[in-house]
Amino acid sequence: MDFAHDKETEELRERLLAFMDEHVYPAEPxxxxxxxxxxxxWSTAPVVRELQAKARERGLWNLFLAGHPEHGGLPNLRYAPxxxxxxxxxxxxxxxxxCAAPDTGNMEVLTMFGTPEQRExxxxxxxxxxxxxxxxxxxxxxxxxxxxxxxxxxVREGDEYVINGHKWFITGxxxxxxxxxxxxxxxxxxxxxxxxxxxVLVPRDTPGVSVxxxxxxxxxxxxxxxxxxxxxxxxxxxxxxxxxxxxxxxxAIAQAxxxxxxxxxxxxxxxxxxxALELTCRRVLDREAFGRPLAEQGVVREWIAEARVAIEQxxxxxxxxxxxxxxxxxKGAHTEIQSIKIATPRTVEWILDKAIQAHGAAxxxxxxxxxxxxxxxxxxxxxxxxxxxxxxxxxxxxxxxYRRG
Numbered sequence: 001m002d003f004a005h006d007k008e009t010e011e012l013r014e015r016l017l018a019f020m021d022e023h024v025y026p027a028e029p030x031x032x033x034x035x036x037x038x039x040x041x042w043s044t045a046p047v048v049r050e051l052q053a054k055a056r057e058r059g060l061w062n063l064f065l066a067g068h069p070e071h072g073g074l075p076n077l078r079y080a081p082x083x084x085x086x087x088x089x090x091x092x093x094x095x096x097x098x099c100a101a102p103d104t105g106n107m108e109v110l111t112m113f114g115t116p117e118q119r120e121x122x123x124x125x126x127x128x129x130x131x132x133x134x135x136x137x138x139x140x141x142x143x144x145x146x147x148x149x150x151x152x153x154x155v156r157e158g159d160e161y162v163i164n165g166h167k168w169f170i171t172g173x174x175x176x177x178x179x180x181x182x183x184x185x186x187x188x189x190x191x192x193x194x195x196x197x198x199x200v201l202v203p204r205d206t207p208g209v210s211v212x213x214x215x216x217x218x219x220x221x222x223x224x225x226x227x228x229x230x231x232x233x234x235x236x237x238x239x240x241x242x243x244x245x246x247x248x249x250x251x252a253i254a255q256a257x258x259x260x261x262x263x264x265x266x267x268x269x270x271x272x273x274x275x276a277l278e279l280t281c282r283r284v285l286d287r288e289a290f291g292r293p294l295a296e297q298g299v300v301r302e303w304i305a306e307a308r309v310a311i312e313q314x315x316x317x318x319x320x321x322x323x324x325x326x327x328x329x330x331k332g333a334h335t336e337i338q339s340i341k342i343a344t345p346r347t348v349e350w351i352l353d354k355a356i357q358a359h360g361a362a363x364x365x366x367x368x369x370x371x372x373x374x375x376x377x378x379x380x381x382x383x384x385x386x387x388x389x390x391x392x393x394x395x396x397x398x399x400x401x402y403r404r405g
Contacts, residue, residue, distance in 0.1 A: 009078045015058055016085050023054055024089050024096060031092055035224055042174035042214070042226050044132075051096035052129055062127055064099045064264060066326070068111060071127055076260075076322035080267050084315070087271025090373065091224050094268065098127070100225065102135045102171050104264060105257045106182055109199070113245045113253055118201060122180050131179040136167040136202075136231060137254065145386050147254060148193050152185030152233065154200055156247075160237045161187075161200055163208075168230040174214050175226025179204055183233065184254060187247045197250030201242040208236035218375035258384050259330040259337055265380055266318050266344040270311060272373055273348045276355040277307045279370070283358050294358065303354040310347045317343065335397060338390040345380040346387065352377060 005013065027047050034045040055061055063082055065073030074082070086093035094100040103126055110123040125131045142149040152165025165185055172178050180203050187198040202209060214227035221227055245253055281304060284294035294300050318340050324333035352374040356363030364371050381387050 005081060009081065013081055016060055016082055019055065019058055019060060020085060020089065020093065023051055024093050027051060027092055028089060031224065040176060041223055043176055045224065048095055051092065052098065055096050060097050062098050064104050065107060075326045076263065077319065077326050080319055080322045083264055083267035084271040087268030088275040090268060090272055098129045101261060103133050105261045106133045106135055108260055109182060109244060109253060109257050112256060122201065132172050132175050132177040132226060134170050134173040134178050134181045136170045136181045136183045138169050139166060140168045141166060145389050147251060150184060150186060150197060154185040154187045154198055156240065159240050161240055161243065163202065163233045163236040165233045169215050169228045170231050171228050172226035173211055173229035173231055178226060184250050191248055194251045195248035198247050199244040199250045199253055200238060201244060202236060202238055206236050206238060208234045210234065217379050220372055220375050262337055262341045262384050263318065263321055266340045269344050269348045269377060270315055270318065273311050273351045276352050276370060280304065280355045280358045300358060307351045307354065310351065314344050314347055335394065338394045342387055342390050345377050349374065349377045
């Protein structure tokens, strides 16, 4: 078993690490200033566009799109170490490389299931970062941990679909550059449970689409990525050609979309954990309490050791999952995808908590990114399926191996 990266991946790593040092990290305070000064509280900061231009020049673009090298995409195993690096600056690096959710998942959906016309109209500008997009699945009135509960209706009337529904926590929808929603709803409530749902493309400027407000997550509004919006669809009419795939295929498309999304979140979270550990080590070596550096306190050393062990474990499991996704497909990697989705957010949450503790009051303040990162990682334990759903499914699959008959 060879743990080394191949030559091409190592070259990309070196190029990306240089890009981070030369451009991304210095741009972090610039982003803060621009976000505070902008007139539209949800618009893209100019520094993002500057970084995107530099990233494209360096061939660091659309790296997430596995199986599509024509767009810059890499296999999951080669993308993993690069996504981890971008996770060290989660507000800037992923979007600088056009590798930020929810656009990544929407591009994957259009690549896999879109018609030539849909790809020309929506995928092409997304690949070029000319527009943003949103994925409208979660609803406030139902338990969205079970996607079959979705109540939004998508009804065929002649050559159109009429959409009525209420969504929330729709990431990126408040950004004025968000041009299209992929909306999941029910086209046939009487069909088999997993064949009731469909997905349809809804341009944001369609009459009846109302973006009501931004939802906060632990007090953070995620304004640098276009917020988490509450959206109402009131007799929204779109051409029947806007259907993605066929009627009743929405649940299957959602699963195809969420698999890569889950591993991408985990890849980036490992990078976040690495940077948090780095900040912690520098802090405890620099600060003294009770006559000696914090680094000499036994409990602090234990935190650091536990964090290192946990990061190494997570990285190996994520790399194994990436390898399986590349070789046997998402279905064959189902157990591992669920495992990393369970393990990574809650483990990184623990690492961030200890990093905050080591920084004292500064850790919970706006002067450091740790509190914001913690809020984001905590939300990942709900996003793309809560822990309990994955634990339930994974436990059931494990028991199935030992059932008799």
